[in-house]
Amino acid sequence: MDVTPGQLMHAVEVDTLCKSYYKSTPVLKGLSLQVPLGKIYGLLGPSGCGKTTLLKCVVGRLKPDAGVVQVMGGRPGKPGHRVPGNLIGYMPQDLALYQDFTVSETMYYFGRIFHMPSQEIDRQTDFLVTLLELPSKRRLICQLSGGQQRRVSFACALLHRPPLLILDEPTVGVDPLLRQCIWNHMLSIVNNRERPTSIVITTHYIEEARQGHMVALMRDGRLLAEAKPQELLDRYNDSSLESVFLKLCEMDSEDSLPDTSAAASSTSAAANAAASTSEIVTENSPLLPKPSNHDRSLNSSPAGATSNSNDGDSLPNLLYKEYVPLGDSLRSVFALPSLWHILAVVGKNFNNLRRRLTFLAFQFILPIIQIVLFCVCVGGDPFGLTLASVNLDSSGELGAKFMTYLDNNTFHVKPFKNLEEARTEVRNVRAWAVLSLGANFSTDLLARFSNPTAATNATLSGGSVHLQLDNSNYQVSLMIQKSVAESFQKFAGDLLSQFGLSPELVSLPVVMDAPLLGTDNPSFTEFMAPGMIVTIVFFMATGLTALSFVLERKEGLLDRSLVAGVTILELMLGHMLTQLLIMAGQTGLLLFFSLVVFQVPCHGSVLWVILLALLNGFTGMSLGLMISALCSAENSAIQAALGTMYPNLLLSGIIWPAEAMPQYLRFISRGLPISQSVEAMRSVLSRGFGFTAAPVYLGFVSAIAWASGLLLLALLLLRIRGI
Numbered sequence: 001m002d003v004t005p006g007q008l009m010h011a012v013e014v015d016t017l018c019k020s021y022y023k024s025t026p027v028l029k030g031l032s033l034q035v036p037l038g039k040i041y042g043l044l045g046p047s048g049c050g051k052t053t054l055l056k057c058v059v060g061r062l063k064p065d066a067g068v069v070q071v072m073g074g075r076p077g078k079p080g081h082r083v084p085g086n087l088i089g090y091m092p093q094d095l096a097l098y099q100d101f102t103v104s105e106t107m108y109y110f111g112r113i114f115h116m117p118s119q120e121i122d123r124q125t126d127f128l129v130t131l132l133e134l135p136s137k138r139r140l141i142c143q144l145s146g147g148q149q150r151r152v153s154f155a156c157a158l159l160h161r162p163p164l165l166i167l168d169e170p171t172v173g174v175d176p177l178l179r180q181c182i183w184n185h186m187l188s189i190v191n192n193r194e195r196p197t198s199i200v201i202t203t204h205y206i207e208e209a210r211q212g213h214m215v216a217l218m219r220d221g222r223l224l225a226e227a228k229p230q231e232l233l234d235r236y237n238d239s240s241l242e243s244v245f246l247k248l249c250e251m252d253s254e255d256s257l258p259d260t261s262a263a264a265s266s267t268s269a270a271a272n273a274a275a276s277t278s279e280i281v282t283e284n285s286p287l288l289p290k291p292s293n294h295d296r297s298l299n300s301s302p303a304g305a306t307s308n309s310n311d312g313d314s315l316p317n318l319l320y321k322e323y324v325p326l327g328d329s330l331r332s333v334f335a336l337p338s339l340w341h342i343l344a345v346v347g348k349n350f351n352n353l354r355r356r357l358t359f360l361a362f363q364f365i366l367p368i369i370q371i372v373l374f375c376v377c378v379g380g381d382p383f384g385l386t387l388a389s390v391n392l393d394s395s396g397e398l399g400a401k402f403m404t405y406l407d408n409n410t411f412h413v414k415p416f417k418n419l420e421e422a423r424t425e426v427r428n429v430r431a432w433a434v435l436s437l438g439a440n441f442s443t444d445l446l447a448r449f450s451n452p453t454a455a456t457n458a459t460l461s462g463g464s465v466h467l468q469l470d471n472s473n474y475q476v477s478l479m480i481q482k483s484v485a486e487s488f489q490k491f492a493g494d495l496l497s498q499f500g501l502s503p504e505l506v507s508l509p510v511v512m513d514a515p516l517l518g519t520d521n522p523s524f525t526e527f528m529a530p531g532m533i534v535t536i537v538f539f540m541a542t543g544l545t546a547l548s549f550v551l552e553r554k555e556g557l558l559d560r561s562l563v564a565g566v567t568i569l570e571l572m573l574g575h576m577l578t579q580l581l582i583m584a585g586q587t588g589l590l591l592f593f594s595l596v597v598f599q600v601p602c603h604g605s606v607l608w609v610i611l612l613a614l615l616n617g618f619t620g621m622s623l624g625l626m627i628s629a630l631c632s633a634e635n636s637a638i639q640a641a642l643g644t645m646y647p648n649l650l651l652s653g654i655i656w657p658a659e660a661m662p663q664y665l666r667f668i669s670r671g672l673p674i675s676q677s678v679e680a681m682r683s684v685l686s687r688g689f690g691f692t693a694a695p696v697y698l699g700f701v702s703a704i705a706w707a708s709g710l711l712l713l714a715l716l717l718l719r720i721r722g723i
């Protein structure tokens with residue numbers, strides 16, 4: 001049950017908390033503790049005993065398997081409760097800072113999330129830089145020493161002066177003088193009567209925890225003891241917490257051994273010792289009898305209340321409302337995204353990009369390079385092809401005359417005296433084909449035209465141009481056949497004209513009337529351009545976003561942002577807004593180079609081309625976000641992005657018409673994210689269609705459906721993976 005601020009007695013209350021990462025190995029085993037308001041609560045225990053796991057449950061990053069966690073009067077993550085949010089300041093164990101940010105930029109990012117005004121962020125930053133003896137706030141995090149970086153991380157937790165601080169080893173790597181300074185500051189903020197702070201701190205320096213109001217000793221997911229430090233020392237008649245802790249561990253080990261008389265007497269001694277004080281809370285401890293649940297009501301008085309300066313007083317203004325804009329509580333109750341948070345994420349992303357200008361420039365240059373290379377290298381006719389020619393025509397001048405009709409641009413003609421020499425030239429890959437004319441070429445050709453009915457097979461063959469190709473290159477072979485056929489048609493047409501006959505007599509009796517859609521001379525470039533434009537925009541956007549969450553997670557900042565109150569949806573919207581602006585720039589440049597510089601024909605409205613390209617960029621971005629939500633490591637995200645590219649390229653009818661695919665693949669092809677868009681783009685560019693034409697609006701519908709589906713999937717994955 002949640003409590004109102006007036007009833008609030010404990011900053012954190014944990015009741016029989018169980019948590020395991022893998023079902024077989026529980027990490028927290030029914031742990032209970034209470035952190036009094038306005039106190040420093042030191043959580044001590046050996047590495048791996050579950051301290052960080054416990055803190056993650058407290059800040060709402062992990063969900064308990066069983067038991068109850070209440071933080072500042074509410075369950076973490078409950079709609080409307082500002083945990084995660086600005087009720088807590090969290091310093092995780094990992095550094096969780098952007099290495100490319102300055103100290104000041106880091107503070108601004110968190111300050112913005114907490115709705116702090118700029119002057120307040122500056123004032124607090126200056127104060128914390130002085131307090132924690134940090135170098136200039138304009139220094140990049142990556143230029144700070146390890147200890148200085150940890151102090152910046154500590155400063156981030158203190159920035160908005162939260163009522164509860166959760167600090168996971170804040171003093172690691174800090175020299176003793178500065179460590180004392182940090183403890184002094186913590187003591188001053190917990191003792192501030194107007195704005196008391198509660199602090200939960202884990203530390204490996206056990207002795208420093210003596211300065212706190214309460215210490216809890218943890219072992220193997222359980223609490224061995226929880227008391228004021230001096231009482232623990234008195235009880236075990238020792239001068240150091242470290243040896244008290246060792247004693248407790250020994251007793252705990254003995255207790256977990258099979259029941260021997262020694263273990264039994266030791267346990268009973270410990271029980272007697274503990275029973276002499278009401279301060280020890282040991283319901284998880286095997287050393288002491290369990291108190292009843294009634295004794296541990298969630299609203300009982302704070303365990304350390306007697307020693308604190310605030311004893312007996314009501315703690316004022318604990319759930320203070322500053323930095324909470326009007327309507328924000330309402331927004332968080334309905335889990336609506338906060339514009340503040342989204343803008344903070346966008347600002348952080350742009351700051352990140354500003355630090356990586358080369359990367360940013362590359363993002364704009366890459367699509368230009370791709371479209372320039374496509375327009376320059378793909379779709380043009382091969383030229384300068386070496387042709388080994390053998391003209392054996394001794395029956396007239398027609399052989400020599402035909403040779404003059406060969407296209408000088410397409411062919412570099414290399415004459416040979418005999419066929420075998422010419423064939424050797426092709427076999428040695430020094431020429432693409434042998435073009436030969438027989439000894440009776442002139443007479444046989446004239447015979448064929450003058451008296452077709454009398455032409456024998458020998459006459460027809462003798463009057464023909466013979467080609468022997470290096471057929472290893474399909475496009476080059478096609479080009480040679482097409483060019484030689486056109487040259488012959490022109491040559492024969494001129495010959496017939498000399499005899500007063502129509503040149504059309506040598507044409508195929510198939511007439512190509514004006515096309516109904518498209519142009520008279522369609523090119524391969526025109527066929528591929530729509531696909532290339534859509535593919536470049538789509539996969540540039542995928543590549544740009546595929547690493548968003550992966551990098552954020554890697555830097556450790558994802559966790560920190562989420563604990564500060566940013567939601568997954570806000571993070572995603574922030575990333576999308578940033579990438580949208582970059583993607584719009586990329587699309588603009590791509591279309592300018594393809595349509596204006598390289599004059600790719602556009603017979604329809606440029607508006608539909610722009611909208612379709614942008615929409616595909618958005619769909620690509622959604623795929624990138626989905627990959628980013630799915631993958632934990634950079635290389636797997638990059639591989640996934642690349643892995644989706646080639647199947648799409650091959651199956652979407654971009655390189656070769658989908659009509660050439662087997663039926664079952666055509667079906668798959670039609671359903672892919674870019675297939676319909678490519679068809680829509682082709683319909684606008686080559687067919688000149690408008691939005692109302694089915695292929696065009698289907699392209700838009702398909703892109704919108706894919707984008708929505710991928711974004712929902714990304715959100716779902718992020719939620720399921722607890723990111």
Ligand SMILES: Nc1ncnc2c1ncn2[C@@H]1O[C@H](COP(=O)(O)OP(=O)(O)OP(=O)(O)O)[C@@H](O)[C@H]1O
Pocket residue numbers: 021022027045046047048049050051052053054093
């Ligand atoms: N993400 C995770 N997946 C699986 N196991 C985990 C994960 N995080 C922690 N553990 C395991 O849970 C146990 C408790 O880890 P935890 O980090 O809470 O310990 P700790 O007391 O904070 O240790 P330290 O003082 O070294 O930071 C360890 O055995 C650890 O291996």
